[in-house]
Amino acid sequence: MHVPVSADQGHDPVITILHSADRPKHLDGPNVRFVTDETLTAALPGTEILLVWDFMSTAVRDAFPAADSLRWVHTASAGVDRLTFPALLDSDVVLTNSRGVFDTPIAEYVTGLVIAMAKDLAGTLDAQAKGEWRHRESERVGGRTAVVVGSGPIGRATAAMLAAVGMRVELVGRRAGEGVHPIDELPGLLPRAEWLVLAAPLTDTTRGMLNATTLGLLPPRARVINVGRGALVVQDDLVAALRDGTVAGAALDVFEKEPLPADSPLWGLPGVIVSPHMSGDILGWRDELETLFVDNLTRYRAGEPLANVVDKTLGFVTGSAR
Structure with missing residues (x-):
């Protein structure tokens, strides 16, 4: 070319x-x-x-x-x-x-993260590395509720793919539309969000949208996936929520500061997957x-x-x- x-x-x-x-x-x-x-x-x-x-x-x-x-x-x-x-x-x-x-690649990445976390792939790999036969039960994906924030092409592709594996999906956008909740309805959706996926653009409205207040609305079994922008999340609030069990886990592909500093507590927190801003980067x-x-x-x-x-x-x- x-x-x-x-x-x-x-x-x-x-x-x-x-x-x-x-x-x-x-x-x-x-x-x-x-x-x-x-x-x-x-x-x-x-x-x-x-x-x-x-x-x-x-x-x-x-x-x-x-x-x-x-x-x-x-x-x-x-x-x-x-x-x-x-x-x-x-x-x-x-x-x-x-x-x-990036629409389909990111949707695939998010869906892969949901399945990997629900099926405890990290635990399986850890046991394999230690040569341990560690039988346990995993979670169902079908029938679980995912709230996807961001109704652009990435958010819509993600919502469609999660629905294809049997999840109940609530899509949230800047304003209401066909199958889309307006952003002001998000607080009412969070208490039943078992998976919260952030795929929104970073604007004055969305900056810091996931903070101590909104994290506190999630059920303790909830997991957070961020493939939008790091500043959508107040990172210190998320770390505190993970430490005290307000949420069960997180998969983060974007961060307030990139590369993520080596001393960030996110690297070592249980139930957290850190990836280097690569969710859309396919061959x-x-x-x-x-x-x-x-x-x-x-x-x-x-x-x-x-x-x-x-x-x-x-x-x-x-x-x-x-």
């Missing part, structure tokens, strides 16, 4: 790609600039399109004043919270994301991200509406993904 840098409408837009050690393998051309956090500011003048390939970076905020020609920013992630700073939000720059790439996912960007670049050059345009007043894409 090669970026077609000759524009159909008579100009060749300069494309700057912000990356870390990992960079796109198939995007190149004379008008493509590859930069890191340290060189972004110097590269922004004259840049028309910015691809944020390093979606963990926060460098765009500081470098943004140097952007004198920028018209479109695309991020290789579904979440856009690292790009929703005032200067970009108040500008005419269009923001798009990679919605649609070939980078190729899919490149393809999505090139498809949108073709739209841009043809003067067509871009896909996955983020509503900057809400912080996420509304409407269909592609």
Whole structure:
């Protein structure tokens, strides 16, 4: 795959790609600039399109004043919270994301976590490593209640997959819709949530939504799975709830600070699974991200509406993904 840098409408837009050690393998051309956090500011003048390939970076905020020609920013992630700073939000720059790439992989990951925790896979592996024949009973998945917070494509795919294994699923979104509870009904759903899955975007409304108060509404057998953003959870409150038995366990793929510090108590708490922000990263996912960007670049050059345009007043894409 090669970026077609000759524009159909008579100009060749300069494309700057912000990356870390990992960079796109198939995007190149004379008008493509590859930069890191340290060189972004110097590269922004004259840049028309910015691809944020390093979606963990926060460098765009500081470098943004140097952007004198920028018209479109695309991020290789579904979440856009690292790009929703005032200067970009108040500008005419269009923001798009990679919605649609991660839906099914994350749904599979969540479903796998539910089954692994219900069937005590961790205990089986521990016993095997010790050479112990440790018979025990496991939990049923079918018929259990899962509350999934986030009614975008990831949340909907997760809800559908959990329902397919027999779970009763309550889907919660920003506002009510067909099969969706509005977010203000969440406190009433939590007391019967045996599994609470967080797949919401990080906004002013959702930041810290799982805290001491909301954790206290969960039944003691509940488990929490977070595949959204780390800041959806007040991490110290979750640690306290796990220690005192307010909740039975957690599977966390995202954290307030990443990588998770080595001294975090989450590493050693019983009933906790820690994974390194990988729930959507399947084999070939980078190729899919490149393809999505090139498809949108073709739209841009043809003067067509871009896909996955983020509503900057809400912080996420509304409407269909592609």
